[in-house]
Amino acid sequence: MNTRRESPVGPGRVLIIEPASSGTALVGAARGLGFETVVASFDADDRTVPDRVRQEADEVLVVDTNDEEALFLAAASAHGASPFAGVLAGFEFYVPVAARLAARLGLPGLPVDTVEGVRDKAVMRAATAAAGLRVPRFAEVSTEAQVAQAAARVGFPCVLKPVDSAGSVHVTRADDVDHLLAAYRELAADDRPDMGRRTEGRALVEEYLDGPELSVEGCVGADGRTVVVAVTHKVLGPEPSFVEIGHVVRADLPPATRRAVEDYVGEVVDALRVTVGPFHCELRLVAGEPVLIELAARLGGDRIPDLVEAATGVRLPELAVAALTGLDAAALPSRAPRAKYAGIRFLTASGEGGRPTAEGLARIAGWPGVLESELTHAADTPVPGDQDYRSRVGHVLYTADSYQDALDLGSRITLGVSLALPVA
Numbered sequence: 344m345n346t347r348r349e350s351p352v353g354p355g356r357v358l359i360i361e362p363a364s365s366g367t368a369l370v371g372a373a374r375g376l377g378f379e380t381v382v383a384s385f386d387a388d389d390r391t392v393p394d395r396v397r398q399e400a401d402e403v404l405v406v407d408t409n410d411e412e413a414l415f416l417a418a419a420s421a422h423g424a425s426p427f428a429g430v431l432a433g434f435e436f437y438v439p440v441a442a443r444l445a446a447r448l449g450l451p452g453l454p455v456d457t458v459e460g461v462r463d464k465a466v467m468r469a470a471t472a473a474a475g476l477r478v479p480r481f482a483e484v485s486t487e488a489q490v491a492q493a494a495a496r497v498g499f500p501c502v503l504k505p506v507d508s509a510g511s512v513h514v515t516r517a518d519d520v521d522h523l524l525a526a527y528r529e530l531a532a533d534d535r536p537d538m539g540r541r542t543e544g545r546a547l548v549e550e551y552l553d554g555p556e557l558s559v560e561g562c563v564g565a566d567g568r569t570v571v572v573a574v575t576h577k578v579l580g581p582e583p584s585f586v587e588i589g590h591v592v593r594a595d596l597p598p599a600t601r602r603a604v605e606d607y608v609g610e611v612v613d614a615l616r617v618t619v620g621p622f623h624c625e626l627r628l629v630a631g632e633p634v635l636i637e638l639a640a641r642l643g644g645d646r647i648p649d650l651v652e653a654a655t656g657v658r659l660p661e662l663a664v665a666a667l668t669g670l671d672a673a674a675l676p677s678r679a680p681r682a683k684y685a686g687i688r689f690l691t692a693s694g695e696g697g698r699p700t701a702e703g704l705a706r707i708a709g710w711p712g713v714l715e716s717e718l719t720h721a722a723d724t725p726v727p728g729d730q731d732y733r734s735r736v737g738h739v740l741y742t743a744d745s746y747q748d749a750l751d752l753g754s755r756i757t758l759g760v761s762l763a764l765p766v767a
C-alpha cells in the first residue's frame with residue numbers, strides 16, 4: 344500500500360477538502376505523485392474522515408469546512424508554514440470553496456466568478472443555454488405557485504430536481520401537475536442535513552429528455568487542454584425515480600456519435616468555464632444528439648474512476664491532481680488497461696428475487712470477470728430509501744471482453760445474487 348513518493352514528479356503539499364466518494368482517491372493519487380497530503384475536514388457526523396483516508400493522509404486539518412472563513416484561515420496558516428502546490432475539492436459541495444481558496448492562495452483553480460455554474464443547476468442551465476448549446480427547457484422554482492406555472496411552460500413529462508443536491512435525491516419524473524406538486528412538497532419539506540448543509544427548496548422543473556444516458560469522464564490539464572478519457576454507459580432503474588443501477592466503461596457508440604458527444608462536452612466545458620481540473624459530464628442522447636443533464640467539476644462517483652482505470656489504464660485521480668498542481672499530464676506514468684470493458688452493478692433491495700444476501704454474493708464472487716463484490720448494508724439494517732442512491736445495498740465490480748458481455752454479465756449478476764443462477 345505504501346506508494347509514497349515512488350515517482351517524485353511533483354514535490355510539495357496538496358490540500359484536499361472533505362474527501363468523500365470518489366474524492367477519497369485523490370489522497371492516494373497525490374501521494375503516488377510524490378506530494379504530501381493534507382486533508383481538511385470537519386471530521387464528525389457525515390463529514391468524518393474515512394479510515395483509509397486517515398491512514399493515507401500526512402495530516403488532517405480539523406476545521407468546519409462549511410465555514411469558509413475558518414477554512415481559509417486554517418488553510419492560509421498551513422500554507423504559510425509549508426506552501427501548498429494545489430487545493431482540490433474532495434466532494435462536489437466543496438468545488439466552489441476550493442476555487443475561492445485556490446485563488447486566495449494564488450494556486451491553479453476554477454475562475455471564482457463562474458464557479459457556481461458547476462454547482463447550481465439553475466446557473467448551469469442558464470450559462471449553457473446562453474452559449475447556444477442544446478439544453479432541456481427549464482424553469483427555476485421556489486414556491487408551489489411557481490411550480491405550476493413552470494409546468495405550463497415546460498410541459499409533461501417533466502423532471503423536478505433540487506438546484507444543488509447530488510445522488511439523484513428528490514430528482515423525479517412527473518407526468519401530471521398533481522404528481523409534480525406532491526414531489527415538490529416532499530423536496531421543500533426535506534430538511535435533513537447533507538454534509539452539514541440544508542437545501543433551500545430551490546428547484547428546477549425541466550423538460551424530460553428521452554434517450555440513453557451517458558457520462559463523459561475527462562480533465563482539463565494544466566496546459567488548458569480538454570481531454571476526454573472515457574464515455575460511460577448508464578444502466579438506470581425504473582422511473583419515476585432515477586437510480587443508477589450500473590455503469591459500463593466504455594459505451595458502445597458509433598464513431599460519429601462519439602465525436603458529436605466529445606465536441607458537445609468540449610463546448611459545455613468552455614461554456615461553464617471549466618478551465619482546469621476534472622469533470623464528469625452527464626448527458627442523454629435524444630434522437631442521437633447529446634443534450635446536457637449536468638456537468639460536475641469533479642471525478643465521477645460510483646467507482647467510475649476505477650472502471651476507467653480498468654478499461655483504459657488511465658488514472659483520473661492522478662490527472663486531476665496533476666492539473667490542479669500545474670503538472671504536465673505527459674509526465675504521469677502510463678499503464679496498460681486490465682480489460683477491454685469494465686462495469687459495476689449496484690444491488691438494490693427491491694430487485695427481482697428480493698434483497699441480496701451474503702450467500703448470493705458468495706455465489707457470484709467466483710464468476711469469471713468478477714473483481715470485487717460487497718454488501719454495504721448488513722441484512723438486518725433497514726434500507727434507507729428506494730428512490731435514490733440510498734436504495735443501494737451493495738455492488739459488484741467486473742470486467743468483460745465485449746460491450747455486450749459487459750451488459751449481459753451485469754444482468755446476470757443482478758439476478759445471480761438473489762436467485763441461484765448457473766455460471767454459464
Ligand SMILES: Nc1ncnc2c1ncn2[C@@H]1O[C@H](COP(=O)(O)OP(=O)(O)OP(=O)(O)O)[C@@H](O)[C@H]1O
Pocket residue numbers: 479502504508509510511512514549550551552553556579585625636637
Ligand atoms: N431533464 C431530464 N430528463 C431525463 N432524465 C433526467 C433529467 N434530469 C435528470 N434526469 C435523470 O436523473 C438523474 C439525476 O439527475 P441529476 O444528475 O440532475 O441530479 P443529481 O442529484 O446531481 O444526481 P447524481 O449526483 O446522481 O448525478 C440523471 O442521471 C438522469 O437519469
Ligand SMILES: [Mg+2]
Pocket residue numbers: 625636637
Ligand atoms: Mg447527476
